[in-house]
Amino acid sequence: MIETLIKIFLFGAVVGGIWGLVASGFSLIFGVSRILNFAHGAAFVSSAFLAYALVNEGYSLYFAVLAGLMLAAVIGVVVYALTKPVREREVMVIIVTLAFALLVQQILLILFGDRGVSVEPFVKGVAEIGGVKVTHMRLLSFVLAIICLTALEVFITKTNLGKKVMATSQDSRAAMMVGIDIEKMFLLVMVLSSLLAGFAGILYAQIFAVNSEVSLRALIYAFAIVILGGLGSLRGSIAASFIVGYILVITITLLGARWSEFVMLLTIVAILVVKPTGLFGVEE
Amino acid sequence: MRWVKGAALIVATVIPFILPEAYLYILGLAYIFALMVISWDLMVGYTGQVNLGHTTFVGLGAYIAALLQTPLRTGIALHPAISIVTGGAAASAVGLVIGIITLRLRGYYFALVTAILPLVFMQTVFIWRELFGGEEGFTIENTLFTTTLEKYCFSLVVLVASLFVMKKIVDSRIGLRFMAVRDSEELAESLGINTTRYKVLAFVLSSFFAGIAGAMVVNYRFTVSPELYGVPLMLLIILSAVLGGLGTLYGPLIGAIVIYLAKNWWLGDIIRALSLPINDEIVLYAILIAVGILMPEGLYHELKGRWVKSISSGEK
Numbered sequence: 392m393i394e395t396l397i398k399i400f401l402f403g404a405v406v407g408g409i410w411g412l413v414a415s416g417f418s419l420i421f422g423v424s425r426i427l428n429f430a431h432g433a434a435f436v437s438s439a440f441l442a443y444a445l446v447n448e449g450y451s452l453y454f455a456v457l458a459g460l461m462l463a464a465v466i467g468v469v470v471y472a473l474t475k476p477v478r479e480r481e482v483m484v485i486i487v488t489l490a491f492a493l494l495v496q497q498i499l500l501i502l503f504g505d506r507g508v509s510v511e512p513f514v515k516g517v518a519e520i521g522g523v524k525v526t527h528m529r530l531l532s533f534v535l536a537i538i539c540l541t542a543l544e545v546f547i548t549k550t551n552l553g554k555k556v557m558a559t560s561q562d563s564r565a566a567m568m569v570g571i572d573i574e575k576m577f578l579l580v581m582v583l584s585s586l587l588a589g590f591a592g593i594l595y596a597q598i599f600a601v602n603s604e605v606s607l608r609a610l611i612y613a614f615a616i617v618i619l620g621g622l623g624s625l626r627g628s629i630a631a632s633f634i635v636g637y638i639l640v641i642t643i644t645l646l647g648a649r650w651s652e653f654v655m656l657l658t659i660v661a662i663l664v665v666k667p668t669g670l671f672g673v674e675e
Numbered sequence: 676m677r678w679v680k681g682a683a684l685i686v687a688t689v690i691p692f693i694l695p696e697a698y699l700y701i702l703g704l705a706y707i708f709a710l711m712v713i714s715w716d717l718m719v720g721y722t723g724q725v726n727l728g729h730t731t732f733v734g735l736g737a738y739i740a741a742l743l744q745t746p747l748r749t750g751i752a753l754h755p756a757i758s759i760v761t762g763g764a765a766a767s768a769v770g771l772v773i774g775i776i777t778l779r780l781r782g783y784y785f786a787l788v789t790a791i792l793p794l795v796f797m798q799t800v801f802i803w804r805e806l807f808g809g810e811e812g813f814t815i816e817n818t819l820f821t822t823t824l825e826k827y828c829f830s831l832v833v834l835v836a837s838l839f840v841m842k843k844i845v846d847s848r849i850g851l852r853f854m855a856v857r858d859s860e861e862l863a864e865s866l867g868i869n870t871t872r873y874k875v876l877a878f879v880l881s882s883f884f885a886g887i888a889g890a891m892v893v894n895y896r897f898t899v900s901p902e903l904y905g906v907p908l909m910l911l912i913i914l915s916a917v918l919g920g921l922g923t924l925y926g927p928l929i930g931a932i933v934i935y936l937a938k939n940w941w942l943g944d945i946i947r948a949l950s951l952p953i954n955d956e957i958v959l960y961a962i963l964i965a966v967g968i969l970m971p972e973g974l975y976h977e978l979k980g981r982w983v984k985s986i987s988s989g990e991k
Contacts, residue, residue, distance in 0.1 A: 481783075494960040501952070554839045
């Protein structure tokens with residue numbers, strides 16, 4: 392019993408950290424440019440697949456990870472370029488990013504098939520905490536996720552560039568009037584968020600396995616997190632990722648993995664019924 | 676416009692005598708697909724709310740009709756016509772619940788929630804495998820029609836009847852209110868229109884026809900499978916409607932038939948002939964991105980705009 396609790400506690404933190412990286416970027420993009428980026432999962436899976444392919448070809452792990460992150464950044468630029476002409480039409484933004492996500496999914500399916508692949512972990516070995524065996528990689532991924540999220544928070548609130556991003560998010564027109572190049576901010580946020588998603592994808596592939604389908608599945612968790620945290624709220628989504636991470640791990644432990652989508656939907660519906668602005672959201 | 680409609684109907688009734696049976700079979704399915712597309716347009720094109728989960732209702736209608744017609748699985752054997760209508764009713768009931776929860780909120784919540792619905796409902800097929808048959812689906816037992824010609828005529832009749840009803844709705848005062856909600860929700864509200872009620876109404880109607888379409892597919896192919904919930908089908912619906920021009924019903928209708936025939940008839944052959952290392956879905960997604968960016972108004976509005984321009988310049 393106590394072991395199950397420790398297990399849920401540890402794994403929930405790991406899962407929450409990884410989804411936190413995905414959802415914070417998703418939320419940041421929405422907050423700054425009002426784009427619902429359905430292609431966010433594409434960066435997540437593509438970087439993991441590239442890292443896997445390069446490690447298989449005999450390149451060093453760190454080079455492979457770097458290349459994977461580069462690919463994620465490129466995807467960010469592509470999504471920025473695709474959404475730029477249609478940004479005023481929210482219907483088209485959603486359709487174009489969703490079509491791009493499926494395009495990437497099909498390409499991955501042709502290149503790698505539909506089996507799951509894993510990337511060689513950064514560290515090997517198993518630690519024992521309270522009688523529960525945890526791989527070092529899981530612990531490391533949690534630490535790395537926390538470092539990235541803290542760095543993001545510091546970047547947004549403390550640095551000059553980050554404050555410009557925040558200003559754009561709060562009121563893009565006013566930001567433009569005080570001389571902020573908002574197009575640059577949109578691009579920066581898109582690349583930064585895609586990098587975070589790409590890194591999350593690599594960490595995920597080092598612990599579990601990714602297949603091309605995950606690019607859409609990842610969206611369910613990202614949506615649940617951003618709705619729970621409040622659309623556009625960065626801190627909200629970070630806190631919500633851990634809540635969702637725990638809900639996910641508890642569901643998988645008690646009911647089985649098949650139920651996770653169901654429980655996510657129920658979570659979203661419950662939030663929308665009780666508190667549509669999310670736990671930390673602000674009225675617009 | 677009237678003679679175009681008449682000519683199209685005549686062509687549709689004469690074509691079974693000319694076309695080989697295999698192609699007629701595909702054309703009949705294209706009509707059912709067109710029903711999915713125009714019912715999507717009723718919601719998205721007329722009220723401006725982005726529904727990304729239309730296949731949820733297609734799949735629901737399909738599975739419910741299939742179960743009601745298969746005594747081996749459920750012990751129920753309803754007349755196919757009743758089960759088709761029940762499929763539509765069940766889909767609209769789910770639409771009502773989802774609509775009431777999400778459509779009272781403005782902004783992106785509706786799109787977000789409907790986007791994940793098909794992924795969630797697809798899981799039901801795997802969770803209750805004995806009932807729904809898992810990834811292979813199952814075959815239904817008693818069906819309405821058996822020959823291809825009968826099935827073709829049946830889908831044509833249902834499509835024309837549904838189109839007639841939807842056209843009547845969008846041309847009525849209700850349709851005007853849908854469009855008022857789309858063009859400016861604040862303005863519509865200030866005129867005393869209960870915007871939530873009309874959005875939910877449009878969604879329920881749209882889900883009903885989607886459910887009917889799903890149940891029709893089952894009675895056409897005699898099998899049901901989880902791909903009816905699938906996101907690829909969703910994207911195909913969106914592509915057809917966007918290409919045809921949102922909010923016109925006729926545009927999406929033509930878009931649907933062209934896209935469906937292209938996908939199931941020519942596209943695969945062309946790709947194989949050129950021996951390209953891609954599949955037809957990649958081509959369709961690329962087309963969708965291109966159309967979305969280059970002609971966000973859709974082909975219908977684009978051509979109409981050019982036509983109007985050419986007339987006005989000719990008068991000078």
